[in-house]
């Protein structure tokens with residue numbers, strides 16, 4: 253299995269070759285050169301597998317340059333009940349991603365029982381073990397530099413903590429994350445984790461990471477790597493839970509016949525999570541609809557309604573109560589457009605020349621937009637008022653507290669619900685991470701998983717710095733060989 257670039261101008265590479273890199277050299281994103289297919293017979297065979305077996309079965313098609321014994325060991329080490337038991341105590345943690353029924357035909361897929369209480373753990377935990385394995389084999393080490401507005405940074409740090417050949421330098425805005433999110437990151441005392449709070453906003457953190465990435469000499473000298481959401485291994489890891497959910501739903505809904513499709517609703521920002529759903533569908537999983545739910549930052553909803561992709565400027569990005577979806581550009585979206593455009597790399601390169609210049613593109617005139625529904629995509633948007641109403645509804649009707657992002661997904665999912673088709677709404681975080689909005693909606697604080705009751709009062713370890721790339725580079729250089 254080789255991977256090619258969405259812009260068609262980069263050499264084909266294997267899974268391990270693209271694991272530690274970011275963008276392809278031509279600026280594109282990597283995708284399999286063709287999608288392996290799981291037949292109906294194979295799907296039946298996979299139906300009763302546990303999460304680890306399923307992960308191994310799917311990843312061995314996508315990462316066939318990892319020795320099967322090694323890959324098996326990596327899956328077994330990653331998806332343990334101990335790592336994914338931080339959610340609601342009444343969940344069946346042995347499922348890793350338990351399916352919770354709200355009512356007949358409507359389900360929540362729990363993806364937030366990992367160590368940082370957001371779905372990003374699902375992929376990042378695997379990435380940590382893959383990095384460690386690949387670096388060990390190559391006899392190398394790496395310094396990961398990243399920027400976070402909340403969930404990615406903590407997921408990366410918990411995945412990489414204690415790994416001897418990885419150091420993490422994570423930039424976060426000094427203000428802007430919830431106190432809980434800050435405490436999750438800054439209370440880590442591991443010697444290979446460096447938290448840097450920047451006196452500025454998230455975009456300034458991201459600009460510093462970009463500046464460092466563009467300094468090729470520095471990047472090479474200090475072996476700088478990334479864990480951002482365009483990383484293919486993260487997308488691949490997320491494919492697994494679509495399969496797990498599909499089998500769980502169809503096992504529950506006894507009336508369903510083999511091969512009957514299911515709808516998924518996905519709270520979306522960078523298009524990473526729903527892109528994994530698209531890949532699962534391309535691999536042969538019977539998914540009818542992929543429902544893209546956005547918040548007030550509706551760049552994706554606009555595309556799926558009109559065919560116009562119009563990334564916003566950072567200054568136009570709204571700060572909402574589902575902050576992990578506050579994005580102006582959906583970085584993984586290019587992967588879907590590549591498939592939509594019949595895998596025409598030259599065409600994608602031309603479209604992204606416009607995007608990179610700050611412009612938009614419109615797929616209606618060329619007729620390409622007509623094919624969007626054939627890929628199952630549909631969308632909707634949700635506002636702060638919708639979020640509050642949906643959190644209240646879920647509490648009153650189903651006696652369950654959901655987080656703000658999951659509420660966006662449930663709201664939009666229910667709008668597109670069709671009789672006879674099971675609807676799975678992906679839970680992307682636990683409510684404990686976004687306490688203030690839960691209090692606003694329900695007048696009470698959400699429960700916290702055991703052990704995290706007093707996380708804000710733990711000692712914190714964080715370097716506060718000005719929004720200055722040179723200062724950050726000097727800090728990295730000082731600690732890069734610790």
Ligand SMILES: *Cc1c(COP(=O)(O)O)cnc(C)c1O
Pocket residue numbers: 370371372403404481519520521522523524525526576577657680681
């Ligand atoms: C990252 C994140 C999202 C958005 O996921 P994408 O893959 O970027 O579309 C949604 N909800 C939560 C809680 C997140 O952390």
